[in-house]
Amino acid sequence: MTDEKQFLEQALAGDKTAFGRLIDLHKDKVINIAYKLTNSYEGAQDIAQEAFIKAYMKLSSFKKEASFMTWLYRITYNTACNYLRKNKVKTLFLNEEILESRKETAQKAELRDVVNEAVESLPLKLKSVIVLRDYEGLSYKEIAEVIKRPMGTVESRLARARGKLKELLEDYIKGQ
Secondary structure: OOOHHHHHHHHHHHHHHHHOOOOHHHHHHHHHHHHHHOOOHHHHHHHHHHHHHHHHHHHHHHOOOOOHHHHHHHHHHHHHHHHHHHHHHOOOOOOOOHHHOOOOOHHHHHHHHHHHHHHHOOOOOHHHHHHHHHHOOHHHHHHHHOOOOHHHHHHHHHHHHHHHHHHHHHHHHHOO
């Protein structure tokens, strides 16, 4: 039995320490997803905290049909969407740590900036599937579970998002 499954079983039995260990296993990913959707470190911290509280409060309703990870990411996704609506935050999909890395050349940083701006310009429905698939590496099935849409919708949104990104990036390349 993996650590996650063991901790989950213990948490479902009421062990608060085991739930804390589940948080430890997933906190970096949860914060990363929240940050990429909001571009706010403080907001990502708040979203993660709220998502973990919601997960703890709703743990008894967790159905083992889905993985704990996708269930938790779904809560995070919903919490981030609510945060954006509530705060009317204009997201900017830039990872400053990567952009400021001295290892990257100015050209790579500029290209990353252009790609991030292109992703930022997408509607949230399209941006979300790009974040979950291309940045977080979730499978189509996991994304479908997170956003609670059929797999065909995930595939369609990814295709539309990638097509739109291709158009935007072709415009940038032509302008070079």
